[in-house]
Amino acid sequence: MLKKIQRRFILAAMAAFGTVMLLIIVGINAANYYRTTSMQDHLTAALLSNEQTDLGKPQVPPPPVGDMRGRNPEAAFMTRFFTVHCDADGRVREVLRDYISSVDEETAKTYAQAVLSKGREKGYYKDYRYLVSRSERGISILFLNSAIQLQSMRSLLLVSLTIGLFSLLMVFFLILLFSRRAIQPYRKNLERQKQFITDAGHELKTPITSIATSADIAAMEHEGDEWIDNIRKQAARLTKLVGDMVALSRLDEETPFPEKCRFSMSEAAWEAAEPFAVLAKAQGKIYSQSIEENLMLYGDRSSIQRMISILLDNAVRYSDDGGEIQMHIYRRRGKICVEVSNTCDLADISDLDRLFDRFYRMDESRSSATGGTGIGLSMVRSIAETHGGRASVQSDSGKRICFNVTL
Numbered sequence: 001m002l003k004k005i006q007r008r009f010i011l012a013a014m015a016a017f018g019t020v021m022l023l024i025i026v027g028i029n030a031a032n033y034y035r036t037t038s039m040q041d042h043l044t045a046a047l048l049s050n051e052q053t054d055l056g057k058p059q060v061p062p063p064p065v066g067d068m069r070g071r072n073p074e075a076a077f078m079t080r081f082f083t084v085h086c087d088a089d090g091r092v093r094e095v096l097r098d099y100i101s102s103v104d105e106e107t108a109k110t111y112a113q114a115v116l117s118k119g120r121e122k123g124y125y126k127d128y129r130y131l132v133s134r135s136e137r138g139i140s141i142l143f144l145n146s147a148i149q150l151q152s153m154r155s156l157l158l159v160s161l162t163i164g165l166f167s168l169l170m171v172f173f174l175i176l177l178f179s180r181r182a183i184q185p186y187r188k189n190l191e192r193q194k195q196f197i198t199d200a201g202h203e204l205k206t207p208i209t210s211i212a213t214s215a216d217i218a219a220m221e222h223e224g225d226e227w228i229d230n231i232r233k234q235a236a237r238l239t240k241l242v243g244d245m246v247a248l249s250r251l252d253e254e255t256p257f258p259e260k261c262r263f264s265m266s267e268a269a270w271e272a273a274e275p276f277a278v279l280a281k282a283q284g285k286i287y288s289q290s291i292e293e294n295l296m297l298y299g300d301r302s303s304i305q306r307m308i309s310i311l312l313d314n315a316v317r318y319s320d321d322g323g324e325i326q327m328h329i330y331r332r333r334g335k336i337c338v339e340v341s342n343t344c345d346l347a348d349i350s351d352l353d354r355l356f357d358r359f360y361r362m363d364e365s366r367s368s369a370t371g372g373t374g375i376g377l378s379m380v381r382s383i384a385e386t387h388g389g390r391a392s393v394q395s396d397s398g399k400r401i402c403f404n405v406t407l
Contacts, residue, residue: 004385005183005186006179006180006183009175009179009182009183010172010175010176010179013171013175013179014168014171014172014175017168017171018168021164021167021168022164024164025160025161025164028156028160029153029156029157029160032153032156033153036149036152036153037129040129040144040146040149041122041129041131043079043144044081044122044129044130044131044142044144045131047079047081047142047144048083048131048133048140048142051083051096051140051142079099079144079145080099080100080102080144080145081099081100081142081143081144081145082095082096082097082099082100082103082108082142082143083095083096083140083141083142083143084096084108084109084111084112084140084141084143085138085139085140085141086112086116086138086139086140086141087138087139088138088139090113090116090139092109092112092113093138095108095109100145103143108143111125111126111128111130111143112141115130115132115141116132116139116141120132124146124150125143127145127146127147127150128143128144128145128146129143129144129146129149130142130143130144131144193249194249198246198249200242201242201243201245201246201249204238204242205239205242208235208238208239208242209239211231211235212232212235212236212239215228215231215232215235216232218231219232241375244375244376244379245375247379259300260298260299260300261298261299261301262296262297262298263296263297263299263301264294264295264296265295265296265297265304265329265336265407266291266292266293266294266295266329268301268304268305268308269291269295269305269308269327269329269338270291271305272305272306272308272309272312273289273291273308273312273327276309276312276313276315276316277289279316280316280325283316284321284322285316285319285321285322285323285324285325286322286323286324286325287324287325287326288324288325288326288327289326289327289328289329290327290328290329290330291327291328291329291330292329292330292331295329295330295331295336297336297387297407299387299407300387303383303386303387304383304387304407306379306383307338307379307380307383307384307405308327308338308340310376310377310379310380311327311338311340311380311403311405312325312327312340313376314340314342314376314377314403315327315340315341315342316342318342318344319342319343319344320343320344320345323342323343323344324342324343325340325341325342325343326339326340326341326342327339327340327341335389335406335407336406336407337404337405337406337407338404338405338406338407339402339403339404339405340402340403341400341401341402341403342400342401343399343400344399344400344401345398345399346395346398346399346401352393352394352395352401353392353393355377355393356377356378356380356381356391356393357378358374358375358378359374359375377391377403380403380405384405384406384407387407388407389405389406389407390405390406391403391404391405391406392404
């Protein structure tokens with residue numbers, strides 16, 4: 001359990017830090033993209049306006065635009081662009097390439113047709129930021145070379161992602177290093193709880209045994225006394241409850257099964273199911289099972305048999321009169337699946353997962369009548385999880401309940 005809590009703590013901390021880091025990276029790159037694109041759009045609009053004002057009479061170099069004047073006297077010489085003028089139908093009339101040498105006329109026409117087919121007024125096409133202007137004289141498209149700006153944005157994205165990933169790894173190792181210290185108070189509290197349950201269990205065994213023995217002696221002298229019979233039943237129930245509590249407490253330890261081994265799951269299941277098959281038939285209930293042969297599992301054989309016994313015991317106890325009980329054990333995708341189902345009448349199926357909570361009973365009166373303690377299904381889930389598996393429950397419209405264990 002402690003390892004599971006530690007893993008959840010690490011995952012929660014990493015998820016929080018990763019989310020914040022992702023937001024920072026997205027925010028920085030989005031702001032940079034918006035700023036760079038806005039500057040490019042402002043420049044393309046000003047250049048296109050100059051082109052349309054003095055169409056066909058290029059100036060060398062292009063005039064300073066907007067706030068470029070006085071800020072960088074070389075900016076005008078660094079600006080590279082070309083303009084394509086088309087008629088209203090999109091046929092190219094003129095290509096102005098006075099401020100660029102890397103694009104020939106055919107390439108410029110191809111770029112213009114590609115941009116017009118998109119139907120957008122502005123955007124990026126290859127290494128150029130373009131702007132489309134429509135007027136009575138036709139369509140004008142200005143392509144501004146933005147290779148340097150695009151490379152700068154890609155570099156910033158790559159650097160920010162690298163820094164973010166490196167920071168994520170560093171935080172992961174730091175959290176991994178300090179996580180044990182962070183859950184230390186919970187570890188101590190859990191140890192105290194387990195020690196209390198163990199000590200209480202040992203202390204309770206003596207008086208419970210004394211009560212049961214006294215009740216047995218009294219029953220010999222007063223045979224058929226209902227009060228003595230009730231004392232014996234309750235003493236037996238307390239004995240089982242204390243034993244289950246101690247066993248459940250041990251399952252919460254870091255190494256509940258120090259001597260795991262590889263065993264035949266098929267044979268273990270057959271042995272555990274045999275008495276319940278007889279019990280179900282004796283109560284007039286229909287019992288069927290299918291266990292795949294040659295299933296092997298690495299774990300604790302006795303705890304797996306106990307898990308199967310608890311599931312079958314619940315199915316027999318809580319199935320309706322003349323009901324049907326089924327157990328299927330098989331391999332699927334490299335995992336062993338245990339399914340135990342029985343017909344029943346569930347009044348409330350809104351939160352079946354609570355059945356795995358300790359001491360939870362869906363029907364108090366019926367649980368007391370059948371002798372249930374409310375711990376069995378908690379043990380099923382704990383045994384499954386200590387073997388690297390999981391346990392779940394589902395119901396078919398409240399007429400049948402099915403417990404699934406994957407190992």
